[in-house]
Amino acid sequence: MSVALTARAAAEGATTQRAGAPGAPAQRRGMPGRRRLRYALTVAVFLLPSLVPLLAFVIGPMLSAAWTSLHSWNLIGPMQWVGLDNYAHLLTDPATRDAFLHTLYYIAGYLPIVYVGGLALALALNARLRGRAVLRGVYFLPVITSWVVVALVWRWLLSPSNGVVNSVLAWFGIEGPGWWADPAWSMPSIILASAWKDLGFVMVILLAGLQSINPDLYEAAQLDGAGPWRRLVSVTLPMLSPSTFFVIVLSLINGFQVFDQVYVMTGGGPNNSSQVIVQQVYDLTFRYGQAGMASALSWLLFFVIMIVTLVQFAGQKRWVNYD
Known part of the structure; x- marks a missing residue:
């Protein structure tokens, strides 16, 4: 009797797995994606104290200098576009x-x-x-x-x-x-x-x-x-x-x-x-x-x-x- 019940449960489990097979890969794909997002956010939080000064004092001034280099400017009046x-x-x-x-x-x-x-x-x-x-x-x-x-x-x-x-x-x-x-x-x-x-x-x-x-x-x-x-x-x-x-x-x-x-x-x-x-x-x-x-x-x-x-x-x- 127990052997029959066990076989029946196994068959029902296999049927359920086949029925849910299309959704299972999506679920497996979703979990790593959430983990990657959580990992990226964690890394961003730890990098934020150094990223803010980098943007404010290195990348920002570099981009500003690149824009200024295309203008004529005496530090007082408005900029005038001169290109290259x-x-x-x-x-x-x-x-x-x-x-x-x-x-x-x-x-x-x-x-x-x-x-x-x-x-x-x-x-x-x-x-x-x-x-x-x-x-x-x-x-x-x-x-x-x-x-x-x-x-x-x-x-x-x-x-x-x-x-x-x-x-x-x-x-x-x-x-x-x-x-x-x-x-x-x-x-x-x-x-x-x-x-x-x-x-x-x-x-x-x-x-x-x-x-x-x-x-x-x-x-x-x-x-x-x-x-x-x-x-x-x-x-x-x-x-x-x-x-x-x-x-x-x-x-x-x-x-x-x-x-x-x-x-x-x-x-x-x-x-x-x-x-x-x-x-x-x-x-x-x-x-x-x-x-x-x-x-x-x-x-x-x-x-x-x-x-x-x-x-x-x-x-x-x-x-x-x-x-």
């Missing part, structure tokens, strides 16, 4: 060309100094030295110091008349240059101050890369008869390539946006010898009342940085070793 005239003017303006060349000059001088200096400090502080933790903090201190303070100190150190650097050179019978007051030395002065400030940051990045290298590689190289220089070239630098890539990308982006030290030390002078892109954006906006032109120049700088960064990421496969 601002871009056409900037691309043919000698002042824009000179500002880009000065920016490239700064990068060409700054990047090798800050990398080689940071690598030398990282190699020295990676060794077993007494008080190396204190030394790391001392070398990193300029990184967290305000750029205004650093620039004012270096402006005083490199003062042509009573600066410390020229006074020391005078003790050895050497006549010091005009530094930031001389058109030929204004950009080297800015490069020197910038490299000094950022050495600690590059040192920390490269030091972290050095500490992640397997010591067995150095032992194997030493057993093969490799000296210190060969170990540096064949082991350290290849294994340090990811950190090097990060430093180069970040330094190039910051180099194209150099402004604070230029503004404080030289103001773009003398005779526009240290006028860089961001300084020109500032002057166009607040000195000459050409906010539309300044916005267009900002977008040109954005495209240049984006292209340079994409080229670096495309070429990293040839020399960056992540193994």
Whole structure:
């Protein structure tokens, strides 16, 4: 009797399942959809505190600058539509060309100094030295110091008349240059101050890369008869390539946006010898009342940085070793 009842119940269940088969897949599809919606809302709630500032202070100003770049505006009167005239003017303006060349000059001088200096400090502080933790903090201190303070100190150190650097050179019978007051030395002065400030940051990045290298590689190289220089070239630098890539990308982006030290030390002078892109954006906006032109120049700088960064990421496969 029980066997018959069980068989009958199974048959009724099968019939019910066949009868409700068309609705069952819809129900199964509905449940994951609700879960996905709930998951998306949960993620949105957690991202909201960071999304609001991103929209308000990054994406919003970028879109506003793009719209302003298509107008002529003096920050006071109403905007006047000019289309792409601002871009056409900037691309043919000698002042824009000179500002880009000065920016490239700064990068060409700054990047090798800050990398080689940071690598030398990282190699020295990676060794077993007494008080190396204190030394790391001392070398990193300029990184967290305000750029205004650093620039004012270096402006005083490199003062042509009573600066410390020229006074020391005078003790050895050497006549010091005009530094930031001389058109030929204004950009080297800015490069020197910038490299000094950022050495600690590059040192920390490269030091972290050095500490992640397997010591067995150095032992194997030493057993093969490799000296210190060969170990540096064949082991350290290849294994340090990811950190090097990060430093180069970040330094190039910051180099194209150099402004604070230029503004404080030289103001773009003398005779526009240290006028860089961001300084020109500032002057166009607040000195000459050409906010539309300044916005267009900002977008040109954005495209240049984006292209340079994409080229670096495309070429990293040839020399960056992540193994």
